[in-house]
Amino acid sequence: MTETLKIATRKSPLAMWQAEHVAAELSRLYPDLRVEIVGMITRGDKLLDSPLAKIGGKGLFVKELEQGMLDGDADIAVHSMKDVPVEFPDGLHLAAILEREDPTDAWVSSQYATIDEVPFGACIGTSSLRRQCQLAARRPDIRIASLRGNVNTRLRKLDDGEFVGILLASAGLIRLELAERIRARLSLEDSLPAIGQGAIGIECRTADERVHQLIAPLHHPATAYCVLAERAMNARLDGGCQVPIAGHAVLEPDGQLYLRGLVGLPDGQLILRSERRGDPANGEAIGREVAEELLAHGADHILEAVREL
Numbered sequence: 001m002t003e004t005l006k007i008a009t010r011k012s013p014l015a016m017w018q019a020e021h022v023a024a025e026l027s028r029l030y031p032d033l034r035v036e037i038v039g040m041i042t043r044g045d046k047l048l049d050s051p052l053a054k055i056g057g058k059g060l061f062v063k064e065l066e067q068g069m070l071d072g073d074a075d076i077a078v079h080s081m082k083d084v085p086v087e088f089p090d091g092l093h094l095a096a097i098l099e100r101e102d103p104t105d106a107w108v109s110s111q112y113a114t115i116d117e118v119p120f121g122a123c124i125g126t127s128s129l130r131r132q133c134q135l136a137a138r139r140p141d142i143r144i145a146s147l148r149g150n151v152n153t154r155l156r157k158l159d160d161g162e163f164v165g166i167l168l169a170s171a172g173l174i175r176l177e178l179a180e181r182i183r184a185r186l187s188l189e190d191s192l193p194a195i196g197q198g199a200i201g202i203e204c205r206t207a208d209e210r211v212h213q214l215i216a217p218l219h220h221p222a223t224a225y226c227v228l229a230e231r232a233m234n235a236r237l238d239g240g241c242q243v244p245i246a247g248h249a250v251l252e253p254d255g256q257l258y259l260r261g262l263v264g265l266p267d268g269q270l271i272l273r274s275e276r277r278g279d280p281a282n283g284e285a286i287g288r289e290v291a292e293e294l295l296a297h298g299a300d301h302i303l304e305a306v307r308e309l
């Protein structure tokens with residue numbers, strides 16, 4: 001009998017692309033394996049227009065996929081690491097992290113090549129408090145309007161003329177072959193990315209040895225060191241829901257892991273930053289240290305204030 005592996009995924013175009021990417025990699029590695037994609041509609045997809053922070057955060061996009069794996073309807077779930085909650089349910093874990101795509105935030109606009117060219121008081125679309133906070137710090141005059149929906153919906157709202165430009169993850173645009181819409185990639189100094197941005201993760205049953213062996217070659221250790229450091233920082237900050245937290249790690253040419261973290265007020269009036277370098281093997285400790293320093297400078301007060309908004 002042919003061996004089968006079932007991939008659970010959300011049905012948004014980006015999620016489907018990511019699941020198909022993993023399916024293609026697995027088929028290339030194992031020509032005899034039958035790979036099936038099981039598209040699921042999550043509560044988060046149904047509630048796309050409500051403020052996510054108020055209805056339970058990002059976990060809403062993964063619960064159905066996790067139940068599918070626990071019930072045996074699927075073997076793995078493919079996620080954007082940015083959207084994977086800190087905790088996993090009993091019986092499931094994160095088993096592989098793929099090589100990271102461009103981690104930057106992208107400026108998308110038909111009118112202005114850079115944000116610096118945007119006229120005083122114009123309106124830019126983003127629903128990310130993290131992007132909003134860093135943008136407002138640079139350009140306090142700019143009006144920021146909420147922008148929800150999948151990548152294609154957001155681009156349509158831009159084209160409808162609601163905004164002079166919008167901010168999106170470069171990785172999503174590149175994967176959907178929309179890279180030509182990127183007018184500028186924001187530097188890590190101007191817009192520190194979200195934890196896990198640009199990386200894809202594979203979740204599976206903790207006890208499933210067969211699946212672990214199948215997906216092991218997709219794991220990219222350098223990306224994993226960085227993403228696990230970012231996630232350790234996020235876990236210590238308790239940044240589960242939609243909060244203005246940024247964190248990005250890189251491996252430097254000398255082999256050191258370099259993690260930068262940021263917590264800010266959504267209006268950009270206050271931004272706390274911290275950074276650390278160290279051995280990638282200690283990435284999670286580095287993440288906790290960056291979080292501790294942010295907390296020592298008052299990050300907990302910022303996060304508490306934001307949760308009450």
Ligand SMILES: NCc1[nH]cc(CCC(=O)O)c1CC(=O)O
Binds near residue numbers: 169198
């Ligand atoms: N929050 C939705 C989401 N989750 C992952 C990506 C982009 C791809 C990635 O970061 O891996 C996006 C879209 C966006 O923020 O523009």
